[in-house]
Amino acid sequence: MHPSMDFGVWVAAALTLFIFSFLYKDNPLYKFAEHLFVGVSAGYVVVQQFWQVLWPNLIEPATAAGTPDRWKFFVGGLFCVLLFTRLFPAIAWTSRYTIAMLIGTFAGLKVTGFSQAEVVEQVRATMVPLWNAADLGGSFNNLVLVVGVITTLVFFFFSKEHKGAIGATARVGIWYLMISFGAAYGFTVMSRISLLIGRSQFLLDDWLGIVRF
Amino acid sequence: MMNLLPVVLTAIVGILIILSFFIPHPIVAEPAQVLQDWAIVIVASGYVLGAANVYKINGEAAIKQQKDWIYKWVLLGSMTGMMVIGFFFSGGTQFLGDGSPFKWAYDYLYVPMQATMFSLLAFFIASAAFRAFRIRTVDAALLAVAALVVMVGRVPIGNLMTHGLPESIQLPTMANWLLEWPQNAAKRGIAIGAGLGVMATGLRIILGIERSHMREEA
């Protein structure tokens, strides 16, 4: 066993154990670590936004004499300042222009992005041959795919009551959805356990030096 | 009129962004690029605004000595400390350079705490699996079977348990088939449905039919 001689690693290990102590019971050490985490995260994000975004993409070009079309950066800066008026109720209404601009940008990006990648490409990829005598396995898989996509879409069609043929089709869609939720659950378990494995590797390797990963 | 201006702005911006997808000519592409440049810095400002809000809410709670007020001071103190270190004592744009105090705080405070917070979920998912996962219907049984096949098939023990069997019925093969075909089909159905929904909502916003984002907070 070769415990770390780095003070920082011991601080990290202590905070890790403070948070794990919540598993036994909520306690002051956990509460301290929880609030410390929120404060450190918020402070980190503010500093990062300033030095890695606002400074190179706004402040530096706006203040540098040789920047072409400097007015664009001043307008961008104005939008940013207007956003902060939300803190003052009397003038908060001016932030609506910034929000309008932002919402318009993201709505436009989402409409084009989703229509191309989620609708057109996904529908195209569902148009697969259902019968290929040379590849029966592939044919079966394609049939599973096409039936699954259609029945799932029918399930989400709520403009008509799910009775009769539509009801039966929707029922098959539910089966496909249950399989996908089960797979999602299995993967979620894998993900959560991986996070615990990562923390354990830190405690056993970086902190206590019992084993090398 | 003042209420209409933001709606018109959203419409102009949204239509310009959509057009830029189809028209690469600079007369459309350059204004669209500028809008995206502005969006980047506005989102960054949003984070700073959020931090100001954190000060406001937690500062009130700390000063009025509401529940857990001592911990609120820990929160405010650590947030202020990070900002002071990051703005003034960590070399400006090289604030994340090796050896900087800010990087030390990132490595030994931020990283372990964030990682550990999320790793708690492993324990709760195990507890919930025992207490809440009940197969009450046929649909739930399908869910359970899929979950069990994926959980065992995607890890080495699933490979070990069935490696003597024909490849087509080995657990890893079954798990992969399940993921690539039926699961994929359902996810694609959801993706197409969601895609249509996002297109509809996006167009409603751009055309000014949907204005809930323009409402001021009470």
Next chain:
Amino acid sequence: MAFGDTLEKVDRRWIFLVVALLVVIPLLFPLRLPLAVSGPARNFYQAVEAVPEGSIVVLAGDFDPASAPELMPMTSSAVRHLFRKNVRIIALELWEGGPPLVDRILHEIGDEMGKKYGVDYVNLGYKSGREAVMPSFGNSFSRTFPNDYSGTPVGKLPLMAEADNFTKTALFVNISAGYPGTKEWVQQVQGRFDVKMVSGSTAVQAPEIYPYLQSGQVLGLLGGMAGAAEYEKSIEYPGPATKGMDAQSSAHMFIVVLILLGNAIYFSRRRANR
């Protein structure tokens, strides 16, 4: 059923303890269970392997410390694989907590393999803006990232003079923890700029990427720590993901047992009540 009642009332902290032991013990005493490489992971490997030597690849590390156990091994393996082929890397990050993690990987492996910053690899750092960054980046790397991670103007970095958009790059590797991530890159960049793309993603997100895999929008997929371990096996460089798979196996089997046990108690109680 008295035994069932007893089990159902067991304090959940005992379950927590068993989970902890089933994770720690295999880490201390590895079983080295054999790992099979799945199709999507093989495709990921082959897509990277097909990149011509000396090309430029964009690597987006969109994750933070919470997903590091799953995604850092994948990122390390991808960087190592690319550097082995003398491929040059332009890296960026869209998650606030991620840049120092990606930077550490690039420098550690770069130093180990004799790579020079600015010539063989560049870390552009972080940008906020989520989807707004993506098409902007696709149009011009330098306009979106005027400085790199350390604040150096990108004009001073030789590698950035060779590629300012996706037309000059051979592959886009996205390591993604959620939003913004692979889905958004596919929506905003893959189709618009006709980019060859592979994805390494957390296990939670991986099922959602399968439709893109089947449609060809994404050429390969690594899902979670298992995917990372499969990729480590493919490049013949076992790392923390491979070493974590025994613990993953034992914890998964325990959860399977808990699900079956919980339902066995439920069904026997239902039968007794009829």
